[in-house]
Amino acid sequence: MTRKELFANIKKKKSFLCVGLDTEITKIPKHLLALEDPIYEFNKKIIDATIDFTIAYKPNLAFYESMGIAGWNSLQKTINYLEHYRSEVFLIADAKRGDIGNTSSQYAKTFFDKTSSGFDFNAVTVAPYMGEDSVAPFLAYKNKWVVLLALTSNKGTQDFQFQRIMTLEGEKYLFELVLETAKRWGSENNMMFVVGATQTEMLKDVRKIVPNHFLLVPGVGAQGGSLQEVVASGITKECGLIINASRSILYASAEKDFDKMAGNEAKLLQKEMEVELKKYGII
Amino acid sequence: MTRKELFANIKKKKSFLCVGLDTEITKIPKHLLALEDPIYEFNKKIIDATIDFTIAYKPNLAFYESMGIAGWNSLQKTINYLEHYRSEVFLIADAKRGDIGNTSSQYAKTFFDKTSSGFDFNAVTVAPYMGEDSVAPFLAYKNKWVVLLALTSNKGTQDFQFQRIMTLEGEKYLFELVLETAKRWGSENNMMFVVGATQTEMLKDVRKIVPNHFLLVPGVGAQGGSLQEVVASGITKECGLIINASRSILYASAEKDFDKMAGNEAKLLQKEMEVELKKYGII
Numbered sequence: 001m002t003r004k005e006l007f008a009n010i011k012k013k014k015s016f017l018c019v020g021l022d023t024e025i026t027k028i029p030k031h032l033l034a035l036e037d038p039i040y041e042f043n044k045k046i047i048d049a050t051i052d053f054t055i056a057y058k059p060n061l062a063f064y065e066s067m068g069i070a071g072w073n074s075l076q077k078t079i080n081y082l083e084h085y086r087s088e089v090f091l092i093a094d095a096k097r098g099d100i101g102n103t104s105s106q107y108a109k110t111f112f113d114k115t116s117s118g119f120d121f122n123a124v125t126v127a128p129y130m131g132e133d134s135v136a137p138f139l140a141y142k143n144k145w146v147v148l149l150a151l152t153s154n155k156g157t158q159d160f161q162f163q164r165i166m167t168l169e170g171e172k173y174l175f176e177l178v179l180e181t182a183k184r185w186g187s188e189n190n191m192m193f194v195v196g197a198t199q200t201e202m203l204k205d206v207r208k209i210v211p212n213h214f215l216l217v218p219g220v221g222a223q224g225g226s227l228q229e230v231v232a233s234g235i236t237k238e239c240g241l242i243i244n245a246s247r248s249i250l251y252a253s254a255e256k257d258f259d260k261m262a263g264n265e266a267k268l269l270q271k272e273m274e275v276e277l278k279k280y281g282i283i
Numbered sequence: 284m285t286r287k288e289l290f291a292n293i294k295k296k297k298s299f300l301c302v303g304l305d306t307e308i309t310k311i312p313k314h315l316l317a318l319e320d321p322i323y324e325f326n327k328k329i330i331d332a333t334i335d336f337t338i339a340y341k342p343n344l345a346f347y348e349s350m351g352i353a354g355w356n357s358l359q360k361t362i363n364y365l366e367h368y369r370s371e372v373f374l375i376a377d378a379k380r381g382d383i384g385n386t387s388s389q390y391a392k393t394f395f396d397k398t399s400s401g402f403d404f405n406a407v408t409v410a411p412y413m414g415e416d417s418v419a420p421f422l423a424y425k426n427k428w429v430v431l432l433a434l435t436s437n438k439g440t441q442d443f444q445f446q447r448i449m450t451l452e453g454e455k456y457l458f459e460l461v462l463e464t465a466k467r468w469g470s471e472n473n474m475m476f477v478v479g480a481t482q483t484e485m486l487k488d489v490r491k492i493v494p495n496h497f498l499l500v501p502g503v504g505a506q507g508g509s510l511q512e513v514v515a516s517g518i519t520k521e522c523g524l525i526i527n528a529s530r531s532i533l534y535a536s537a538e539k540d541f542d543k544m545a546g547n548e549a550k551l552l553q554k555e556m557e558v559e560l561k562k563y564g565i566i
Contacts, residue, residue, distance in 0.1 A: 060386055062387070062389035065390070065393040066399055067399060068393075068399070096382050100436065103346075106343075117348065129411060129432055131441065134437065152412075153383065158414065160461065181442055
């Protein structure tokens, strides 16, 4: 999916919501457990209930891998099911991969090369620590995206991301150096950055470095970030934001109405987003 | 496996070699391709041929994931096969994972909780960028290890790992801060660090920060690092080194004798290691 197509979907659906498919067997409604593949059945119903309100889905690989081959299989079936909606949703593999070049090439195949792995995601999240050659193999795929970790939403950001770096142009935070360095590896058409919704104070500084790149923003909802605050500091004239919600949608109810309640929750977020898109003259 | 058991295996086998199972379908001998699971058949023969000379195996997850469910299945069978040798080898999942706490808990289940995923590795490689809460869930498992990326062997180390950080005690490299910070998260009994074999100049500085931790050292062989140089700067009284070789062993021959040639290559490295272990009075 190109940047233009992504923006067209945002305008059409009046939404910049991403639903994070962090599906956990212990949290899904009990009546699904009798089915052959409860994780897949849950995802299918969540997708059907939220598709009108979302422009992206983001399965978190950890939740599938933790169930071994069965989990990988549930993920494959979920991605196959999403084929029905393919032109209207951006698919992000939340995998946080990154390794030396020849290994990153294999990870790129995993998420982008359907003939090899069965997966054809639009984007994958990548960790920056190993530098340019760990990211380049993902960028070599046409019309595919890297979503690079910059400033995350967790407590551990203090350990390294907020460390002060000495550079020729003066001192800055490590996450700022990551943004400045990495934006040269690709373009606004194949790179996005993760900036946590709990980091709204920093979002204006992020926008000074990457004024037009799309940002993937986790942490609204269960992690405590505010949608309006993120938008106020981060929105661009082409929206430039994909805001992720996972647990608040997936687990809105643990009863038989879980899909209806998930849909309601997604719709509420979409309505809030519509207000914001109008406020900033985007729709 | 405990540190004591690992050291006992090193002394018994007179080796600190790890064989990296970065198995690639395009690189294995052609005659295996007719079999039902060529990757597994290749790994099995490599394991049988190298088991006497190695104290660890390190499957690189990327090479299996890139083949989707089939690849995950080959990996599961490889790990099951290694059960035969379980007390004599340390199993490292080279996965470079790391995410917010609740997601890292799922990754820890993937590699450490056999009842959930089918895997029971001794250790997993983890990326440090997201900080302490991204690593802690792995350390919560008894007798399991985190192998944290510190200074890698690739070109991209210049981008971030070699950046200068301002701290209260003065300036240092980012990788030095990672070592100093992360060594407080666990102990010498559940943490190791990745330090590339191409970084021998830095190994003495690494040892000032972590004098006794085991280091996992990739980059000997195909990537150009020297075994003797690594040992001279990195060895401790309990060895403290696990040196990985992948391609130089796996692809020593592309013919029917590939396993014999792989065994020879592993034996050569083991003999070099035996010389070093004697030189430093460890055996």
